[in-house]
Amino acid sequence: MKRVIVFLAVMFMTLSYGQEIKQVPQISVSGEGKVKVIPDQATVSVSIETKGNVAKEVKKENDEKTEAVLKLIKKMNLAPADYRTQRVSLNPQYDYEKKKTLYNATQTIEITVRDLNKYDELMEGLVSQGVNRIDNVVFQSSKMAQYESDARKLAMKEAKHKAEDYVSVLGQKVGKAMTISDNTQSYTPEPVYARFKTMTAMESDSAPRETLAVGEITIIANVSVNFILE
Known part of the structure; x- marks a missing residue:
């Protein structure tokens, strides 16, 4: 009988504790931070x-x-x-029209x-x-780590500001963060596939030329945050 009473008491305490956790007022928001950088x-x-035609000569x-x-x-x-x-690499390539093997070294x-x-x-x-x-x-950018950190901080600031906007009309305040999830995708710079002129065309242009338009790269951080409401 005593074991049954103890078991029921433990179950009641567990259920009560679970209910208390669920009743903590919270708000879930997301934030995004962007930093635009000129590549260097x-x-x-x-x-x-x-x-x-000859592998040894091609390689040489x-x-x-x-x-x-x-x-x-x-x-x-x-x-x-x-x-x-x-x-x-050094690869054989069979030419079916000429019926012979060519070699390609790269x-x-x-x-x-x-x-x-x-x-x-x-x-x-x-x-x-x-x-x-x-x-x-x-x-x-040579300072990528610094700019990524700046983007994360901006994302957190936006998340907190957004939470404050939501609860301002309720007379509540944003408290401590309970959970923070980093949803940032790995930054991968986009390649620019280059085309170039032949040397004859290059040599015909005597004046200095500008061939780059590097523009800007955008570094983005995304977070999801659960704040306690006070």
Whole structure:
């Protein structure tokens, strides 16, 4: 009998506690923070592609062009950490019309340009040294972590301001936050797929040219917050 009484008492306390939790007045709101930034650097992915009939010769020619490209990069005083070989390949390709096997050698190099004033000079130099494919250009900011933090703070401020707007007509106040959910999607810079002129066309333009319109990148943070109402 005593066990039954104790069991019922525990159940009653548990139910009462659960009811008390549910009765805590709350408000759930979301907030968004946006920070617009002018990029100050770019990541460029370029490829040296060579085709031919003999695998050994194709690879040798591709290696020579790659060496010339790397010498140019070093000559422009880019830090060693700012460029790396991303991919190397040598593939046979069978030509069904000519009924013979051709070979395609490719080396892809990723370069970080921390001074956008060097962009045009670098691109023209790369093409002159053997780069025949510019895969993409991604504009970024060197202070991304700081701007992401700023966006998160703005999102929290908007969430609190929104909660205060809702409860202001009720004579209540926004209390402590019970839960905070970060709904921010990972920031991925959008690549700019580049097209470039032949060197003959480039050399015919003697005047300096501006070929970039970097614009702005927008960093967005999203949060959901549950506030206690007082």
